[in-house]
Structures are given as structure tokens and as C-alpha cells.
Amino acid sequence: MLAKGRKVAGRGGDMSAHYAFGLQEDDAIIKRRLLTRTTTTRGEPPLKKLQKKFMSFATEVEKDADNISDCERLYKAFLQEINAFVLxxxxxxxxxxxxxxxxxxxxxxxxxxxxxxxxxxxxxxxLKKKLEQSRIERLYKEECEAIRKMISLQPSRSETEKLIAGLEKEIANLEAENTASIRTLELRKKQLSLLLHVVEELQISIEDEQRSIADELRAGAEEQQNMSTDEGSGDASDAMALD
Known part of the structure; x- marks a missing residue:
């Protein structure tokens, strides 16, 4: 960039750049210098110098005087200027x-x-997908390792089968005992029902017998009372007879 600039220290040691021209001015200056082949802001532009050389040569050629040497000199100067401009x-x-x-x-x-x-x-x-897959695989491996450790803490297969067989045998014995208990309970129910029936019949028989005895006692008492009444009547008759 051809525009000159300077930097000024600000507060806190920060450096802020202050340029002499803006971006648009810089573009215009660069474009003009490229068109006129001006490398500095001082001196005559090369294109203007070339124009002057050409005008001098053309003016000299148009003269009617005998100026061949001057024309050649101006022509060479013009060529030099062209070369200087073209280079x-x-x-x-x-x-x-x-x-x-x-x-x-x-x-x-x-x-x-x-x-x-x-x-x-x-x-x-x-790699993220692979990392996620690796993480999942690692979790699976950790879970499998934990399960393997839990399995290793359990008894062996033969011991487990032996324990299961023992439990099945015990269950069979308990079922047999339960069946026997159920049968015994049914028998006891039947016996109790029969006993209750016998007791009920016995109670009815006792009640009937008690009623019969009560009737007999009542009849005996009435008979004795009647007999007493009859004896009293006989004595009274005898007394009256004696009188």
C-alpha cells in the first residue's frame, strides 16, 4: 500500500494506526499512479514527459526548415522516453x-x-463415531466383566444342580406331607362330623330320657298326692262313723 501511515501509542500501551488517506483515496491514488506511471508524489509523471517528447518531435517534424538533425535528435529522445516508459x-x-x-x-x-x-x-x-462405538464397547466389556465376577462368586454348576436336587426332594417331601396332612384333616373332619352327629343324637336321647323321667316323677307325685287325698277322706269318714 502506497499511502503513508503512522502509529501513535494510546492508553495502556495499545497502538492504533492513523493513516493519511482513506481506502477510497488510496484506491484513487494507486489507480492514477498506475495509469501515469508515477512512483512518487514528486516530479513530473512519465506519461506527461513522454507526451512532451512526442509533441516536441511532432512540432519539429512539421517545420519546413532543414531540421533533420534536430528531428533525429528528438526522435531518439522520444524513443528513449518510450523505452523508459515501456520498461x-x-x-x-x-x-x-x-x-x-x-x-x-x-x-x-x-x-x-x-x-x-x-x-x-x-x-x-x-473418529467421533469410532470413539462413541469404542465407549459403548468398553461399557459392554465392563458390564460383561462385572457379570463374570458375579458369576465367579456363585457356586459351581454341579453344586447348584446338587442344591436344586436337594430342594426338589425337600419340596416333594413337603408336598407328600401336605397331601398326607390334607387326607388326615379330611378324615378328622369326617370323624368330627360323625362325633357331632352322635353327640347330637345322644343329647336328644338324654333330653328325651330326662323328659320321660320328669314325666314319671310328675305322674308319681300326682299319684302320691291323690293317694294322700284319698287317705284323708277315709279318715274323715271313719271319724264321722265313730261319732
């Missing part, structure tokens, strides 16, 4: 071509970097 153009063209090649290389490099970035992002996503 920077060629240099500028070489610089532009180099810049274009560099820009193309930069674009290719940028494309390659972008491709590598995309590839890196793809690789990162793939």
Missing part, C-alpha cells in the same frame, strides 16, 4: 503475471486447505 510497464506486467500466478497458487492452496479442512472434519466425525 516499467514490462516490469509491472511481469509483476502482475507473477501476482496472478501467485494468486492462482494461493487459490489452489486455499482450495487444498479447504479440502483438507473438509476432510479433517469428515475424519473428526468418523
Amino acid at each position: 516499467p510497464l514490462l516490469k509491472s506486467k511481469a509483476v502482475v503475471d507473477a501476482n496472478l500466478r501467485e494468486k492462482e497458487s494461493f487459490n489452489e492452496l486455499q482450495d487444498e486447505i479447504q479440502r483438507q479442512i473438509l476432510q479433517a472434519q469428515t475424519d473428526i466425525e468418523e
